[in-house]
Amino acid sequence: MAGWNWPSDPYIQFGPISASLTALESEYGVEGSAVSAYVTGMATIRQNRSVAYLDYNATAPVRAAVVDAVAETMRVAGNPSSVHTAGREARRVVEVARAQVAALAGVRPRDVVFTSGGSEANNAVLKMTGAASLVVSAVEHDSVLAGAATSGLPVFRVGMTADGLIDFASLETALEQAPKPALVSVMLANNEAGMIQPVAEIAERAHAHGARCHTDAVQAAGKIPLDFKELGIDYMSLSAHKLGGPQGVGAIVLAPTAPLAPLVAGGGQELGRRSGTENVAGIAGFGVAAVEALAELGDMDRVAALRDRLEAGAVAAAPQARVIGRNTRRLPNTTCLMLPGVRGETQVMHFDLSGVCLSSGSACSSGKVKVSHVLTALGFSEGDAEASIRVSLGHATTEADIDRFLDAWHALVARQSARAQA
Numbered sequence: 001m002a003g004w005n006w007p008s009d010p011y012i013q014f015g016p017i018s019a020s021l022t023a024l025e026s027e028y029g030v031e032g033s034a035v036s037a038y039v040t041g042m043a044t045i046r047q048n049r050s051v052a053y054l055d056y057n058a059t060a061p062v063r064a065a066v067v068d069a070v071a072e073t074m075r076v077a078g079n080p081s082s083v084h085t086a087g088r089e090a091r092r093v094v095e096v097a098r099a100q101v102a103a104l105a106g107v108r109p110r111d112v113v114f115t116s117g118g119s120e121a122n123n124a125v126l127k128m129t130g131a132a133s134l135v136v137s138a139v140e141h142d143s144v145l146a147g148a149a150t151s152g153l154p155v156f157r158v159g160m161t162a163d164g165l166i167d168f169a170s171l172e173t174a175l176e177q178a179p180k181p182a183l184v185s186v187m188l189a190n191n192e193a194g195m196i197q198p199v200a201e202i203a204e205r206a207h208a209h210g211a212r213c214h215t216d217a218v219q220a221a222g223k224i225p226l227d228f229k230e231l232g233i234d235y236m237s238l239s240a241h242k243l244g245g246p247q248g249v250g251a252i253v254l255a256p257t258a259p260l261a262p263l264v265a266g267g268g269q270e271l272g273r274r275s276g277t278e279n280v281a282g283i284a285g286f287g288v289a290a291v292e293a294l295a296e297l298g299d300m301d302r303v304a305a306l307r308d309r310l311e312a313g314a315v316a317a318a319p320q321a322r323v324i325g326r327n328t329r330r331l332p333n334t335t336c337l338m339l340p341g342v343r344g345e346t347q348v349m350h351f352d353l354s355g356v357c358l359s360s361g362s363a364c365s366s367g368k369v370k371v372s373h374v375l376t377a378l379g380f381s382e383g384d385a386e387a388s389i390r391v392s393l394g395h396a397t398t399e400a401d402i403d404r405f406l407d408a409w410h411a412l413v414a415r416q417s418a419r420a421q422a
């Protein structure tokens, strides 16, 4: 096990983890038992351990004011549908939050329908607008791709340019072929590499063909300004936990004339558009997160500068590394880095051992690594796509977090070149 020193960290507790170890073992050429002894035990990190959290696109750390709002609201008894005093207080909390979320998207409060998150919002729009067919881009989130696949409607997949933007020729062909009325769904910003799609132009093309247009703005919200009307769309999906709000709450924003039947049928809450007693505390937290995220949009310049320093440092240390979508308009907080020859999964474990939380471009589910459909849609080989990581920053990211990332990156690159020379 030459050249490999296990970091000793008194704050790491031991317990089982599910991640596959084989990649780490073969990549570093270390004995499985040695890796397992350390890594299989590394389950939870005590809260008092300082980590550089660079995985905002997975979930952003919950804001302090959100924690307060959620805790306070949970002490309010009352169902928002009840007419008594307690019920009316719960209703007031929901309606204040609705106005706060509406302000984030630039719409009227009544155009906001609360859901259990971005996935539900996407599924509801894909399945419940009365469309005869769906036109979706190849880089959508799984909740759009799987939502479309389970809608029972014909689905037309639109290709991407090498820059990661929608291919308008492919969109035009899909719109011509798709049974009418179609629903077009193209995300505003990509969760893996951050590319920002020209949604206003896409909506214009969709409307010219009599189609409605939806955008999944889950990753864009709070990172770039959102203006529902300027985008000219009919539907938008949001999720609170990407803004520093609670997990398990999101919203559909819809145009006044856009139809939406309830995906969840029942008591007729949310003006008949989504049944189920509202998640009052979660919604209150969503509202507070929306207010703070909107007020802090200006801070994204600082975040972009940190991201740029990270990218420049990473490429300076490893000229073979690539920044995906670098020349495309991207989210200010996101970078997707490819280090050929080192699997993303291995990189994630390396960074984790160094106290840096980030994601690999590929998702691990059921013990298998699923290669990123986003990167393959941009024309990367499976091998290259597997060698990518996603680093995503946010409101609490500091220069020290970037230093910590770069220290770990240097160690990773040094180890890779030592192995190549061995």
Ligand SMILES: Cc1ncc(COP(=O)(O)O)c(C=O)c1O
Binding pocket: 057, 058, 116, 117, 118, 119, 120, 122, 141, 143, 187, 189, 190, 191, 216, 218, 219, 239, 240, 241, 248, 249, 250
């Ligand atoms: C682009 C995008 N859409 C939708 C979702 C799903 O949102 P939620 O986790 O609230 O269901 C995510 C979450 O990662 C996302 O990145």
